Structures are given as C-alpha cells and as structure tokens.
Amino acid sequence: MLISCTGQVQYQSGISKFSNQDYLGANVEFSEALLKDKRNDEIYFARAAARSLAGYYSLAIADMNKAISFNDSRPDYFYFRGYFKAQLAYHKSAINDYSKCISMAPWYVEIYRQRAESFIALGDLTEACLDLQEAIAAGDTSARSLQIKYCVNKP
Template sequence: MKHLFFLKYIFTLLIFSFLGGCITTHQGAESYFRSGSIKSQEGNYKGAMKDFKRVLKINPKHAKAYLGRSNIKYNLKNYKGAIEDCSTAIRLNPELTDAYFNLGISYYELKRYKKAIAEFDRSIKRRPQDAEAYYLRGKAKMRMGNASGACSDWQKAVGMSYTQAAEMQKKYCTNKPNANKMLEEAPAQVRETRDNE
C-alpha cells in the first residue's frame, strides 16, 4: 500500500513538474515575443530578430513570431525572406490577416503585381475596412495597366478617409492620360503593430 501511494506521489510530482515547465516555456516565448515586437517598433531589428529566433526555438509553431520576423525582413528589403515567413505564418494560422497584407506588399516590391493583387484580395476579404490594402491593391492594379480597377480601389480607400488614395485618385483618375505616369512610391511601411500585440 505504501508503495502504491509513493508511486502516485511520484507520478503527481512528475505531472506538475511537466506542466510547470510547459507554462514557464510558454511564458518565456511570450516574453521574448513582446520584447522582439518592442525592439522592432523601435527600429532595433537585430535585437528583434534575436528575440523572434528565441521564440521560434521555444515554440516553432508561433505564427506571430514569423509574422514579426517578416515585418523586419520587409523593412530590411529582404522581400523573399518576408514572403517565406508570411507563408509559414499563414500555414500555422490562416487567420493572421496581416500576413496576407505583408505578402501583398512584399510581392509588390518584387514587381510581382499579379501575386500582390491576389494577396491584397485575401487580406481585404478578411478585413474589408482596411483602406491601406485597397490603396496598395490599386497601385498594383495600375502597374498591371488596370487604371479603372486602380481608381475603383482608391475610391474605396478615399471613402475610408485614406489621404494617399485621394492624392492618387486626383492625380490618375481625374485625368486618364496621366495614368501611365505612375509614381515610384514605395508602399507604406509595414504596420508592425498589426496583429503583433
């Protein structure tokens, strides 16, 4: 009887030790994630990358860490790396709307406008009130020669009070011959705080 009690005691200790380790590990990953997000927002990309790497070492299925890392890679102009991390984030969590947005802007920078439009479509489907996604999809459509599609997207963004879309609409949609003079403006900076909180 004492032997059975001792085994139950040992088993209980093992379970609590395991659960405690899991909780500590989870807390460690989240702590590194928060630290990485803050460092990224401050422009400390090297420090943020180290923190996100630590998160992924603890939890390789942490989709938001891949998303955070994609923001950094985008800002460092490593668009292919950003695409890889966004794709992994989506595979792990298809509900991360910003991953689709990040794919769109990364493909845009690589001049893969058709793919950019497809990703902005997916982003807009999940967040229909995202004026920036309409604005950038409009820019990609303009690059593909679809001026009416671009103007339509910019009109939607203007309806959401997106100033840059109003400027593009005024410049390219009121005077159709100017449509071929598309500016070489880069998309707006990735909003690092989107879905990273």
C-alpha cells in the same frame, strides 16, 4: 533557475529590440524564439515585420507564408504579405493577397489604395480607379492624389 521552453523570453526581447528599431537584433531574437516554438504564427509575423524593415522582403514573405499556414484567419497577414510582395514588384501575387484581405476585412481603408497601386504598376487603370474610389469613399485621403493622376473620370 527555470529555462523557458516556449520562446517567450526571446519573443519579448525581440519586441523590445523591434521597438528600439534594432530590426536585425529583433530578427535574431525572433529566430531564437521560433527554435522553441516552431508553430507560433505571431512570432513568424513579428520576424517578418523585422525582416521587412531591415529590407529583406523575400525572407519576410517566407515568414508570412509560415504564419498564414498556421493561422489563415488573420486578414492583416494577407495585407502585409501583399505589401512585401509589392515591394519586390510581385504585383499580381500582391493583388491576390490584398483581395483576400479585402474579402476578410473590407473595412481596412488602406488596402484599397495598396491594391490600386499594384494595379497601376501592372497598367490596369480601370481596376485601379475602382479601388481608388473605394479608398476615397472609405476616408483614405492619400488616394485622392493617385486618383487625380491616373483616373480620367474623376467623381
């Protein structure tokens, strides 16, 4: 019998548990996979997703930090780290991550609304309204209600 030394068996088991909404079980499997594959950014990303859905945003941020340290070329890593930070009301830091994501992948429609929400939380309605305009122009229809609520000069 061969024993996996790459963590792929645990990773696949974690994906299966994640798909079945067993986020704590997925966390355990991803943690086991990381014992065998400590530098795998995708496993850190998967564990961050499981941890966030279980409500552990601080742990999810720590995992995203690791994933980014191993692979800083993925805009989705910055998007999700920003989202996790926003859930904990770390809006300034979330805006930095959202901005990094936008610089890498400006076609992520939802990122503009997410960044606008953090600007709103900080009371910066000027920047928020600029982002909401971008979001609406890119097709994010959910940004329209925020624009109506917060932006005086509606297009």
